Each structure stands twice: as structure tokens, then as C-alpha cells.
Amino acid sequence: MPKSTFLNLPVEKRQHIFNCALQEFARHPYEQASLTEIVNIADIAKGSMYQYFEDKKDLYKYVVQTVYQHKRSFLQSVWDMTDRVEFFSLVSLYYRQSWRYAKQFPEYHKVTANFWDSRDEALRAEILREKQIRSMEFVDLLQHGSRIGVIDTDVDQAAAWFVYHAVGKALIDNFLEQDVNAGAHEAFIDSVLSILEQGLRSRKGY
């Protein structure tokens, strides 16, 4: 919800300001991010920022929203395969693609990560909404997998979503800081997925 002043700005300047805000919100969670620092780095007057946005939170929401659109379009290629690819392959593709996104646009990723575990009351509502959407998408996949017999029908679907979500988040968060060999990490992703696919229990009995 930027003001019209911001939207009337030349694209170049608009992107410049967006990038500077992005950097700051990637480095710090919302509460600790400094608007003063942003305008300093962007080399614009503080008053100008208040011509463009209502306040700090307005700017933040704009950045988060833009980042989410960006990420969604990056992941779209995976969602487009839903009908053609089997459940486990699709999840593998999804995790790999998410990982590539985080690698390719680390600041964008960090902004979403910071947003995701934000404590701000006003933001929590939007986070929950976002979560619910993803949950529904995932459960759709699961049910499709059940129908075609790939997935055990006894599986508790809420629990399955929970596991995949927790693991997916951790897969990205924990390995972004270290510079992991990309290929190695994608292999690790598959190791992790294989555990979710097969579980740990010994198959000797069968």
C-alpha cells in the first residue's frame, strides 16, 4: 500500500529504494530493522520515505508482499507439474526449487524467513492465512496421492502436512548460512525425503 507518490516514481528509483529496504529487512526482523538506516543507505531524505509510505510497517508490508509474489512466480513451474508428476517426485522438486530460490535470492529468502517467525500481532494474522493456504494445497496433493494409491490411506494428513512443513522450513534455514555445495545439499534433501517416504523402521519383517 505505497502512496501514489511512490508509484509515480521512475522505475529505477523505485527499485533502488525497494532494494535498500530489502537489504535491511533481510538483515533484521521487522522490529529491529531501522528505517533511518534504510534512508541513509538509499541516500534519500527521511521525509521522502514518508511521502512514499504511510509508516515503517507500510513499507515492510509492501516489501514482504512483493517478495512473496516474486517467490510464488519462481515456484510456479513446480505447481504446474501437479497433474503430470507423482507425489514424492513433486515434493522433491518443490523442496529443491525452494532451496534454489533461497540460494539465488538470499535476501528475498531471508525476508520471508524473518516474516515467518515475526512476533508482531498485526502480522500474525497474515502469516496464519498464508500457512493455511499452503496447508490446503498440500493436503490436496496428499489426497490425490491417496486416491491413486501412492500414499498409505491410513496416514494422518494433518500430521503429514505438519512434518513436511517443519522439515521443509528447516531444510532451507539451516543450510543457507554455511555455503554448502549445491549438488550435495540437493542430495541431502533427497535423503531427508526418503526418510519421510519410507520411515525409519526396519523392513526385515516384510
Next chain:
Amino acid sequence: MPKSTFLNLPVEKRQHIFNCALQEFARHPYEQASLTEIVNIADIAKGSMYQYFEDKKDLYKYVVQTVYQHKRSFLQSVWDMTDRVEFFSLVSLYYRQSWRYAKQFPEYHKVTANFWDSRDEALRAEILREKQIRSMEFVDLLQHGSRIGVIDTDVDQAAAWFVYHAVGKALIDNFLEQDVNAGAHEAFIDSVLSILEQGLRSRKGY
């Protein structure tokens, strides 16, 4: 590393100050926690706090350390069963006990949660150390399970640890805010564990 002045304080007062600091560090991550707020609530002079601790970080480290000892002793009963209980049951007990801890001492839990995803460089080192210890303990359990044939020997142990850690953390974090029926959540924990144990793939083939 409190100063001797703090250690010489009557136990009652010491606990009072500890509790007030605990509340604040439970409510906010380190950077956003306010020392001024702590001394106001504790009803002591700010100068006094600096008689007891070197600085804010010193106080924080003391609180975190105390909390970790507290939690460890609470979970000790589970670790004591290592020799007598089978892997999957032990993990179930561990998750349940961790959950009960978070329920029973929510502030203590929140302090550890805040610490766990702290961004402070100086603290990261200690976090990694803590993580490594837990990882080793878990891999020990896994190897024991492999030896006695309960766990598939093909399982990638690093990946297994990763999955259990991610899921365990999420199991607590995500359900603490809502007041979930305790029994229901312990059932959910077992649903989640059953997925890790058996995976999702259909067993029809066997």
C-alpha cells in the same frame, strides 16, 4: 557469570530478580528485551543490576544457562531409560516430555526458543555447540537401534537426526500459543512419530 555480589544475595531476592529477567527474555528476543523494563518490574535500581552482572548480555547468559540446566534435569528421566526402552518409544517419550516441559514452564521454554533462533554472533557459537551435543546423543540412539535391528540400516543418520530435530522443534513451537488439549496433542505427537517411523508410501506392494 554473575558477580559475587549477586551470589551473596539472599536466595529469595536472587530468585525474584531471576524471575523478572526470565519474564522479559521469554517475552522478547535478546536484542529487544529491555534491561530498564527488568529493573522496573523487579523494583530494584538499575545501578544494582550492574552490581550483580557485568552487562545485559551477562545477565542473559546467566538466565539461559540456568534455564538449560532446569530443562535438562526435567528431561533426565527420559535419558535414564535409554537402556531399557526401544528407540521409537524412547523418542515418543522424549517428545512428550519436552512438550510437558513447555506446558508446565512456558516462560522457561520461550527463553530457550528465543535463544535457539537468536541472531547474535557471540551467541551462535554456543547454540551450535548445544546442537552438536544433541545430535551426537541422537545418533548414538540411532546406532543402537540399528544394531538391535529396529532401524533400517540403510537410513542416512545425519538426515534422520535432521528430520527428528526439525519436527521436534516444530511440535512444541507451533502448539504452545494455542491452548491445545494436552491429551490431544500427545496423540498428535504420536501421529507425527508414526509418519517418521513408517513414512508415507503405501505398503500395498509388500
Next chain:
DNA sequence: GAATGATGTGACTGCCTGGTCACATGGGAG
């Protein structure tokens, strides 16, 4: 009662924050 050293105190400093506002600048219309 005097002296001593440990403990308690809160006004104060310097710094940083988000947000404001009276003013300066610029470029197009008449």
C-alpha cells in the same frame, strides 16, 4: 560511637529510534 568497606540508588549521558513539519526545489501551465 567511629571507621570501613560492601551494597543500593536514580539522575544523568550519549546514542538511536520512528515520525513530523516548515521550508526548499523543480517543472509544467497560463
Next chain:
DNA sequence: CTCCCATGTGACCAGGCAGTCACATCATTC
């Protein structure tokens, strides 16, 4: 050249922060 309105500006405000320090209080010792 003048008017006008959108845009740009940075000194300034009130409030919060961690940390300091000169001083007050207290308990012990002699």
C-alpha cells in the same frame, strides 16, 4: 515571468535504550 502544486529535505521532537557514577545507606568491626 509567474503561479502552482507535486516532490524533496533534514533539523527537530519525544521517547526508549544500555550503561555510568557520585552519592546514600547499611552492617561489621574495632
